[in-house]
Amino acid sequence: MENKEPLSPHIQIYRWHISSLVSISHRITSIINIISITLICFWASLLLLGESQYIMINSFLSSLIGKFIILVITWSFSFQALSEIRHLIMDLGYGFELKITKISGLLVIFGSIILTVVFYLVGKNFI
Amino acid sequence: MVQINLPKNSQVIKGKYFKDKTSSKNLRKVNIYRWDPSTGEKPRIDTYEVDMDNCPSKVLDILNKIKNEIDPTIAYRRSCAHGVCGSCAMNIGGKNGLACTTPHSEIDGDIDIYPLPHLKVKRDLIGDLDNLYKQYESIEPWLKSNSKSESKEIFQSKEDRAKLDGAYECIMCACCSTSCPSYWWNGDKYLGPAVLLQAYRWIIDSRDEERQKRLKKVADELKLYRCHTILNCTNACPKGLNPAKAIAEIKKMLATANV
Numbered sequence: 001m002e003n004k005e006p007l008s009p010h011i012q013i014y015r016w017h018i019s020s021l022v023s024i025s026h027r028i029t030s031i032i033n034i035i036s037i038t039l040i041c042f043w044a045s046l047l048l049l050g051e052s053q054y055i056m057i058n059s060f061l062s063s064l065i066g067k068f069i070i071l072v073i074t075w076s077f078s079f080q081a082l083s084e085i086r087h088l089i090m091d092l093g094y095g096f097e098l099k100i101t102k103i104s105g106l107l108v109i110f111g112s113i114i115l116t117v118v119f120y121l122v123g124k125n126f127i
Numbered sequence: 128m129v130q131i132n133l134p135k136n137s138q139v140i141k142g143k144y145f146k147d148k149t150s151s152k153n154l155r156k157v158n159i160y161r162w163d164p165s166t167g168e169k170p171r172i173d174t175y176e177v178d179m180d181n182c183p184s185k186v187l188d189i190l191n192k193i194k195n196e197i198d199p200t201i202a203y204r205r206s207c208a209h210g211v212c213g214s215c216a217m218n219i220g221g222k223n224g225l226a227c228t229t230p231h232s233e234i235d236g237d238i239d240i241y242p243l244p245h246l247k248v249k250r251d252l253i254g255d256l257d258n259l260y261k262q263y264e265s266i267e268p269w270l271k272s273n274s275k276s277e278s279k280e281i282f283q284s285k286e287d288r289a290k291l292d293g294a295y296e297c298i299m300c301a302c303c304s305t306s307c308p309s310y311w312w313n314g315d316k317y318l319g320p321a322v323l324l325q326a327y328r329w330i331i332d333s334r335d336e337e338r339q340k341r342l343k344k345v346a347d348e349l350k351l352y353r354c355h356t357i358l359n360c361t362n363a364c365p366k367g368l369n370p371a372k373a374i375a376e377i378k379k380m381l382a383t384a385n386v
Contacts, residue, residue: 004136004164004167005164005247005248005249005255006133006134006136006137006162006169006170006247006248007133007134007137007245007246007247007248008137008160008218008241008242008243008244008245008246008247008248008254009133009137009139009160009241009244010244010245010308010311011131011244011308011311012133013218013221013239013241013244014218014221014222014244014306014359015220015221015222017358017359017362019356019357019358019359019362020308020357020358020359023355023356023357023358024357087356090356090375091375091378091379092379093372093375093376093379096358096361096369096371096372096375097369098358098361098362101358101361
């Protein structure tokens with residue numbers, strides 16, 4: 001009898017809002033960051049093998065896919081940093097009012113996009 | 128454990144359609160989760176067309192109207208009908224709340240009504256809250272004072288009393304706990320926002336003498352620190368309380384006090 005009782009729907013029906021979105025994105029970006037840090041270490045150690053390796057990586061990173069990957073990593077790091085600051089403030093016990101969580105969540109989302117653009121422009125020597 | 132998909136016996140199928148018989152022009156479609164333990168069938172979503180011209184303002188009024196006028200087989204908990212007892216907690220339009228205090232005018236489109244998320248369903252909109260009550264019992268939600276004689280009143284200053292504001296008003300409707308993804312995945316160990324808010328309420332009570340013991344008891348990787356400030360709880364609370372902040376305060380106390 002006990003096993004017959006169904007489980008009521010949960011994530012399938014629950015409505016998303018800013019804070020839950022930022023929370024799940026925080027998790028996803030942390031996974032992206034771990035993978036990308038590993039890749040960067042791998043890339044750095046490949047440099048030890050000489051010029052030909054450097055050229056290979058360089059041509060990959062200047063291709064369209066490479067540029068896209070760099071942009072994703074830049075956004076992911078920006079998001080993680082801003083979201084972590086939000087968490088630090090929350091750990092101090094501030095910013096739990098619904099309105100403020102909404103505003104700080106939006107700041108994290110839009111701030112990460114702005115930071116990505118800024119990094120891009122800095123990298124292109126526009127700023 | 129994170130289990131995104133529902134088990135096979137819990138997957139929801141399309142159910143019956145109850146067409147309007149009043150020939151009213153102001154109709155709304157209400158989709159309600161149904162499950163009957165006496166049949167072996169899967170849970171289903173029944174759709175009702177409800178005449179809104181003759182329906183009071185709250186979601187509970189819709190349910191009462193359906194039960195009285197359209198389909199008497201539907202089962203749900205309700206009692207006080209004005210947000211004090213916490214019986215009619217359910218998932219309305221994708222968000223947990225009390226049916227008796229949620230106006231249906233706030234919901235766009237069809238009104239979807241489900242039981243509280245991630246609970247064993249007893250029938251229709253009635254979820255099994257046994258686990259939550261056991262966890263509530265585990266934090267020993269009563270005053271513990273050993274030194275003072277039981278015949279004498281224990282005084283509390285106005286300032287100390289004010290600390291309990293925002294914690295004592297909780298009606299244990301379970302809207303917050305069942306809205307929390309951490310509680311969905313680890314509900315067997317994580318205490319959840321409702322119980323932690325009550326734990327906080329007793330930790331900060333100036334009359335209680337077992338503050339240290341209470342803190343120690345709750346200081347556990349899974350019991351407390353599964354809160355990742357998703358804030359579904361504060362968003363859902365029909366009494367406007369802030370369980371997420373209470374949990375943060377407990378964490379802060381544990382980080383700063385010698386426990």
